[in-house]
Amino acid sequence: MDTARGLAWKEHPAAVFPSPADHTAPRDLTAGLTSLQPECGAGELPGELPGELVKRRLRLALTACADALFFCKLLLYTREPERAGWIRGTAPRSPPSRADTGLRVGIVGAGRLGRQLARCLIETSGLRAEEIRISTRRPETLGDFRERGVICSYDNVALASWAHVLFLCCLPCQLPGVCAEIEDHVGQACVVYSLVSAVPLSRLRRLLGPVSLVRPEYRSAGATRGRTRDCTTAALRDPDLLKSTNPRDSRASRFPETSLYAALNTCRERGLCHRRSLRVLNALLQGAETWGEAPRGSRLRTEDLVSAECAASLSEGSLFPWFDLSAVQSKETPLSRHVAQSPRLQETLALLYFAVLGIHTMDVEESDNPRYPDDGTWRSLITRVTRTMERGGV
Incomplete structure (x- = not known):
């Protein structure tokens, strides 16, 4: 038994040696393996990561969240310009609630990046809490978002049918299943914005077909300038950190266009x-x-x-x-x-x-x-x- 299978056996033996009855229906082989769940590592940074690797990863996370925030603000601006109070980083006090305006944003996956993105959108985008929804296999772990008014569930199809912008923040191994679920339910007005690593745009097109897709590509990230911290609202307002997200420096794709x-x-x-x-x-x-x-x-x-x-x-x-x-x-x-x-x-x-x-x-x-x-x-x-x-x- 190799090392990976040996670790899986210790954590959940049935994942390695399923019983004969288990062959009657497909199973999620990652069920019960906590180290393979998307929520794993949503807390503190692992202490064993080298300092430069942490900085590079944080820069990529910050750039991804900053790009997503820019994209959503720009579309919100074109849909409802009277809510342009977000331009100064503050949401309006009592915005009107109208079903035909605003921007509906969905997030599939609530691991580290999905949670960071949700916090950034809630705190700095000017979107109302009811305009943001999250779909994850474990919605019960998102109590802090529910308390703020964000709808959290496990229904990718309903989320794809509802959203104007749908962020994919799941694991690469989960992406084919997610795409198979939602491909017939994404409307023409919906933009599917992928933050799934190691899955290029061409692969996404084969999985999802003729939908509006955005998949930013980033060059190899250098060390983050300024203070090293998690991708929070404070980080997105730090000029030193934002300097590293300049779209003229770090994009391999045509993101502004x-x-x-x-x-x-x-x-x-x-x-x-x-x-x-x-x-x-x-x-x-x-x-x-x-x-x-x-x-x-x-x-x-x-x-x-x-x-x-x-x-x-x-x-x-x-x-x-x-x-x-x-x-x-x-x-x-x-x-x-x-x-x-x-x-x-x-x-x-x-x-x-x-x-x-x-x-x-x-x-x-x-x-x-x-x-x-x-x-x-x-x-x-x-x-x-x-x-x-x-x-x-x-």
């Missing part, structure tokens, strides 16, 4: 014509330039987002086409070409990333204390985008 195309899909879902959708994106870019005190001028045109033939075919009230987010990440697009040729736009996208996370870029370079913009700056941006969404004006 993918996020903008996802925002355009949200605008299409809301019925905004291509001109109004374009104004929404340009308002965001202008706000980021104001935020970073950078020269203005990064305005997108229709030709920067779609091919010349498609742009020529769009009439005054036409909608943008529905963008395949998998193709956006794996193939060259008009926007990726435009970004590659425009250093100013590259800088503006980085400013937009930090602005949405609520950290001033000057603080990332110079200070330990984040500086937020004055109320007038954000009131102006909120008013401009709200008018764009409602009446089509800038």
